[in-house]
Amino acid sequence: MRNKSLLELLLLLAATSAAATPHRAPLQVTQPAPFLTLDATAEAWQHSLGSDLHDWQLLDAQGRRVPFALLPDELLATPERELKLAALPPAPTTAASAPPSRLPAGWLLDLGEPAQWLAEPRQLRLRWPAEAAPFRAGYRLETSSDLQAWQTLGTGQLLGLRTTEGAPLAQPLVPLVGRPQRYLRLVWDDATRAVQPEAATLLAQPAGMAPQQQLRSAPLPAPDAEGGWVIPLGGPQPLLSLALAGKQGTWVLPVQVQTRSGAKSPWQTVARSVFYRVDRGAAPADTAPSLPLNIGASELRLLPPRGTALPPADSLRLDWTVRVTHIVWAAQGEPPFSLQVGAVAAEAGPRSLADVVPDWSREQARLGRAQLGAFTPEATAVKEEPAVPPRRLLLWAVLGVGVVLLAAVTWRLWRQGPTQTST
Structure with a gap:
């Protein structure tokens, strides 16, 4: 049992050591410039120890560290804007004997003039009171430029549920498929099963730019x-x-x-x-x-x-979706350069942009490009044993001679046998 436990421990240590093996890939400069950008690949994440790049090192030909920083990615910052909610008139009842409904048939939202949009609308996020009763409500989303002619953008459901333990389970997002016009109209399939929202937030994306994901x-x-x-x-990744x-x-x-x-x-x-x-x-x-x-x-x-x-x-x-990681670095040191991942060191990981590119506003229009090659495992260096100090060597020699002399005396006394006493 003891040998089995020892074997399991050794196998675990071997697996941990293998998982922590650093890997390195060469960098090929495709567009020379004083400052270069590099996009991380899926293979880089497979050998990484974390999604924060704390184990990444950019090295020159002599193995010296080249400082790098994360490239600013304004595209990932989704602009948000609060919208006003205007209740639509209650829907007419179909049954003659049914009392008229007092619940809003839906909600009207004004996105503003499209020519003045700084970002393209992508989603609506509704918010309702925390104490609202659980609901599941279907809707129809329409858009118009003049409040007269309406075009359907899509259908969907909003959900406000709770688990058996009481934890909230909500689906508050309304996707905007295609480019909407100025006005939006969210019409409930059944107003009696819907919620009365208290706020709506517009989530947008900067116009003319593709998401970096x-x-x-x-x-x-x-x-x-x-x-x-x-x-x-496939390795630690920044999920969006x-x-x-x-x-x-x-x-x-x-x-x-x-x-x-x-x-x-x-x-x-x-x-x-x-x-x-x-x-x-x-x-x-x-x-x-x-x-x-x-x-x-x-x-x-x-x-x-x-x-x-x-x-x-x-x-x-x-x-x-995962964030596309871009790094920027100065072409300093001796080429060729390489990227090493999977090894934790004191100076590993990205630095602040100001420490790598002093004048970012000027240099961002002149950035060069580099691309990653295939990763290979780093050879494990064999540590040389430190030289033994002379004084320690002499001490061990004296102790060794003493042990040998003691063993010789013991052996001689044992051969002689017990001492005979005279009468």
Whole structure:
């Protein structure tokens, strides 16, 4: 048993050592300039120890560190703007005997003149009172430039639910598919099942710029022992959003989004959301918007409530977006340059932009480019044993001679046998 435990410990140490092996990739300068930019690749994340780049080092030909910084990414900062909500008149009742409804049929929002938009509208985020009763409300979203002619932008659902433990599960986002006009009209399918929002926030993206993110997808595997779907991401990565997509049927899944730091570590819940797909027949299905995130993770688990009726496993997939990491550095030192990841050092990781590029406003229009080659594991250096000091060497020699003399005397006395006493 003791030998087995020792063997398991040695295997664990060997695995840990292998996982921590640093890797290095060469850099090829494709556009020379005093300051260069570099985009991280998916392979870089596979060998990284974290999503904050604390184990990244940019090295010159002599192995000396070249300072680098994260390239400013204003595209990831989503501008937000509060909008005023105006209630639409109650919808007319269809039954003659039914009392007239006093609930708003929906809500009207004014985005302002499109010519004055500084950013393109992408989503609406509604907020309702925390004490609101649980609800699930379908809606139709329309747009108009003059409040007369209305064009449908899409349909969807807003959800405000709670778990059996009382934790909130909300879906407050309304995606703006296509470019809306000045006015938006959100009309409830059934006002009696809807919520009365107290605020609306417009989420936008700077006009004329593409988001600096990459979309990745993976089919959901078979559930684990606790009924959750575990999705490896291929190394620690900066996650921006995720969505659960399906190919068939109507389903609503409240899930916990969980991450963990290692294969033996416990799962930690980082978000709760409700994903859904509502089949509309010949029309496109309604699907839940992506869940915004801003975390670093190398592995995810989506955990639905126990006993939930799940869609067929082969009909679901997970879509997630990761931030494209750009770094900028000065072409100092001796080329060729390389990027090493997976080794923690005191001076590793990015520095502030001002420490790397003193005059950013002037240099950002003159940046050069570099690209990463393939990563290879670094050879483990064999440490040389330090020389033994002379005084310590002499001490060990004296002790050794003493042990030998003591052993010789003991051996001689044993050969002689016991001493005979005379009478």
